[in-house]
Amino acid sequence: MPVHHPHDHFVREFLSEPAHARAFLRAVLPAPLIEALDWSGLRSEAATFIDENLRQQSSDLLFSVPGLTGEPQQIYLLFEHKSALDPRLAQQLLGYLARIYAAQSQPAPVVSLVFYHGDAPHPAGRRFLDELSLPPHSQTLYQPYIPDFGYVLFDLARATPHLWQSLALRLFLAALDSARDPDPARLAGVLRLADQLLRESSSTRIVHAVLVYLFQVTDLQPAQWQALLNPPFSPDLEATMISTAQQLFEQGKLEGRVEGRVEGRVEGRTEGETLFLERLLQARFGPLSTADRQRIMMASPETRLSWGERVLTAATLADVFAETH
Structure with a gap:
């Protein structure tokens, strides 16, 4: 919810x-x-x-x-x-x-x-x-x-938070500030601070909280999130972003934000799961084809959940969709 x-x-x-x-x-x-x-x-x-x-x-x-x-x-x-x-x-x-x-x-x-x-x-x-x-x-x-x-x-x-010594505090305030005006340049600045914090102190918990907050209060499309990661950040930040998004997807905490926007007008929870899985896959592997989108939309809830669990470890999009026996 x-x-x-x-x-x-x-x-x-x-x-x-x-x-x-x-x-x-x-x-x-x-x-x-x-x-x-x-x-x-x-x-x-x-x-x-x-x-x-x-x-x-x-x-x-x-x-x-x-x-x-x-x-x-x-x-x-x-x-x-x-x-x-x-x-x-x-x-x-x-x-x-x-x-x-x-x-x-x-x-x-x-x-x-x-x-x-x-x-x-x-x-x-x-x-x-x-x-x-x-x-x-x-x-x-x-x-x-x-x-x-x-x-x-x-x-x-x-305030002038960029002058403060605590990197974690600067990240916290930058995230709140970007929520007031969530343009890509501001969000990219937040991600740079998050990347720096991970490299300097491995503060995954703080970065996870920031990403959860940004996913909840911004309304960016998958392609926009992908663009924010170019040029690429550290593998740690990318992994944290994907795992955070996956956790929210499994908990259903973003379905209310994406309801009503997926192609095919599939109703309710299915609609939210479909669009958010697309967001995960595009952030990890790039733009999806029409066939890929159709495949996701037609899959069962159990299959979509299984694909979402593979996003973090799969090397390619084909690995996500691969059938297991």
Whole structure:
């Protein structure tokens, strides 16, 4: 079935790794705050403050970090991800903050960080009071009685991730940025970073997560993916791309994106499997003939699955289609 909230899922998966979270937080938080904390003690906390009915569509994360000498013993960092403008953002954060403070045995500071990568510019206001839209005289009158707090905003559109030291973090941000405008040049840049990361650190898990995300949020045709691999990248990247696509194909997670586009108008799951198998084969072996497409379309689901499993190891297209006894 189609994947819901791919942006949230990708962000949560990446930042759930302590090393990635540490690199990102140290890059975006204000310098005085960074210098006051012992980052070696960063850990992820259970996000029990999220409503159960929002849990599957939320990427909110909560981290705790010990303070250095002279600072509070522990502070908390609330991470909120937004891929579109939310006029009630601060009100949502207020609800989360109230639950976090209520769960603390001893009150400790909570700093909110909002990661925004939507298309529309984010408004300048970054405080709860800004959402009330009070005239100046009313702000002065009611401010002593209204909860007010600010939050740190990281707006991807205004960031310079190419200057950051962490290659994994640059890849993560480049993938999110390319999803806003998925033209081939941007995607090729993402693949170059992925290739570099594989060569330098063999971080297959990160690259796999990036590829899953790109396959889900872009709508490129097989020939376009093939063009992105010319000039060729490393065999490791090509193998990771094919194995990732194969995994998604077997799980049926892309069928909703390809439904309605295959020749012959075969309905439902068959339609999705057919077109995605074509995508796999073209990425691996080049353009398919009309006869090859017809063969795929007429095959049984079991046969298509068997062919998909051979894509990674077959030397030629004929090897994929070869009958086994």
